[in-house]
Amino acid sequence: MDQKMIDIYNLIQELAWLFGDHGFNGECCGDLTFIEYMALKKIEASDQITVQETGRALNFTKSGASKIIDRLENKGYVARQVSPLDGRVCCISPTIQGRSAAAGIIQQYTSYLDEILQELGPAEISNIRSALQLLVDSAHNRADWPVGGVGR
Amino acid sequence: MDQKMIDIYNLIQELAWLFGDHGFNGECCGDLTFIEYMALKKIEASDQITVQETGRALNFTKSGASKIIDRLENKGYVARQVSPLDGRVCCISPTIQGRSAAAGIIQQYTSYLDEILQELGPAEISNIRSALQLLVDSAHNRADWPVGGVGR
DNA sequence: ACGGATAGTTTCCTTTGTCAACCAATAATA
DNA sequence: TATTATTGGTTGACAAAGGAAACTATCCGT
Numbered sequence: 298m299d300q301k302m303i304d305i306y307n308l309i310q311e312l313a314w315l316f317g318d319h320g321f322n323g324e325c326c327g328d329l330t331f332i333e334y335m336a337l338k339k340i341e342a343s344d345q346i347t348v349q350e351t352g353r354a355l356n357f358t359k360s361g362a363s364k365i366i367d368r369l370e371n372k373g374y375v376a377r378q379v380s381p382l383d384g385r386v387c388c389i390s391p392t393i394q395g396r397s398a399a400a401g402i403i404q405q406y407t408s409y410l411d412e413i414l415q416e417l418g419p420a421e422i423s424n425i426r427s428a429l430q431l432l433v434d435s436a437h438n439r440a441d442w443p444v445g446g447v448g449r
Numbered sequence: 450m451d452q453k454m455i456d457i458y459n460l461i462q463e464l465a466w467l468f469g470d471h472g473f474n475g476e477c478c479g480d481l482t483f484i485e486y487m488a489l490k491k492i493e494a495s496d497q498i499t500v501q502e503t504g505r506a507l508n509f510t511k512s513g514a515s516k517i518i519d520r521l522e523n524k525g526y527v528a529r530q531v532s533p534l535d536g537r538v539c540c541i542s543p544t545i546q547g548r549s550a551a552a553g554i555i556q557q558y559t560s561y562l563d564e565i566l567q568e569l570g571p572a573e574i575s576n577i578r579s580a581l582q583l584l585v586d587s588a589h590n591r592a593d594w595p596v597g598g599v600g601r
Numbered sequence: 602a603c604g605g606a607t608a609g610t611t612t613c614c615t616t617t618g619t620c621a622a623c624c625a626a627t628a629a630t631a
Numbered sequence: 632t633a634t635t636a637t638t639g640g641t642t643g644a645c646a647a648a649g650g651a652a653a654c655t656a657t658c659c660g661t
Contacts, residue, residue: 308585312584317483347608361648364648422454536626537626
C-alpha cells in the first residue's frame with residue numbers, strides 16, 4: 298500500500314520531468330520557457346488578469362511576474378493595458394499571436410501524445426484521462442502544501 | 450477523441466507544474482532544487498555513474514552536470530571518486546546522508562499523496578498507479594521527442 | 602487635501618547553466 | 632617508443648532569470 302504511493306510519486310515526478318522545463322531537450326514550448334508558457338496559459342484562461350494575479354497563480358513575486366510578462370510582451374504574445382477601473386492595475390490579455398502560439402504548442406504535444414499512445418485502445422485512454430483528472434483534482438482540493446506556506 | 454488528448458496533455462502539464470520546480474512554493478525538495486534532486490535520484494539508482502552520464506540522463510551539458518554534482522557534493526550528498534579503471538572518469542556515488550535526504554523527500558511527498566488521496570479507495574489508487582505507469586512507459590518507448598533531437 | 606495603502610516597475614544582487622578553453626589521462630599511430 | 636589525437640572532467644567568462652527592496656503612480660479614507 299505504501300509502496301503504491303511511492304510508485305505514484307515516482308511516476309508523477311518522471312512525468313513532471315518529461316513534460317517540464319528540461320524534458321524535451323530544453324525546447325519544451327517553442328520560443329517560450331515552461332514558465333512563460335504556463336503564464337501565457339493562465340493569461341489566456343482568464344482573458345483579463347493582473348500582473349500580481351499572474352504571479353500568485355504561479356508562485357512568483359510580483360517583480361518576477363512583471364518580468365515574465367515583459368518577456369511575453371516582447372515576444373508579442375500578450376499586451377498590457379491600463380485598467381479603466383483602476384489606473385494602477387495592468388490588465389494583461391493575450392494577443393492573436395499569443396493565442397496561436399499556445400495553440401501550436403498544444404497541437405504539438407497533443408500529436409506527440411497521439412503518437413506515443415497509439416497502441417492503446419480508447420478505453421485505456423479514457424482511463425488515463427480520468428485517473429489524471431482525479432489526481433489533479435485531489436491536489437487542488439487541498440488548500441496547503443507539504444512544506445511551508447503558499448503566501449508570498 | 451482529440452479533445453481527450455488535449456485534456457491529458459493539460460492534466461500532465463498541471464501535474465508537472467505541481468510537482469516540478471515551482472509547485473511547492475519553491476521548496477520542492479528540502480535543501481535541493483528539483484534538478485539537484487533528480488540528479489541525486491539518478492546517481493542513487495545506478496550507484497556508480499560518471500559525470501557525463503549524469504548530464505546525459507538529465508539533458509545537461511557536461512559542464513552543467515559537473516556543477517550540479519559540485520553542489521550535491523558540497524551538501525555532502527554525493528562523493529566523487531576516481532575510477533580505478535580509467536584515471537579520467539569520476540565515479541559518483543551517493544553518501545549515507547544523500548540516501549537519507551532522498552528518502553526523507555520521498556517520505557514527505559508520499560505522505561502528502563496519502564493525505565490528498567485519502568478519500569479514494571484502493572481500487573482507484575491502483576488505477577491511478579497503472580494509468581501513470583502506462584503513460585510513462587509509453588513515453589519512454591519512444592526514442593525521440595516532439596521537437597529537436599536528444600543529442601548534445 | 603493629505604497620509605496611508607496598493608499595483609507595477611526598476612535596480613541591484615545571487616543563482617544557475619552554457620560555451621569555450623583548458624588540463625590530465627588514455628588510445629592510436631608512426 | 633614517441634608523438635599525436637581523443638576523451639572525461641573542470642574552470643572562467645558570460646547571459647538569463649528571479650527575489651528583495653526602493654521607487655512611482657494611483658486610489659481610498661478621513
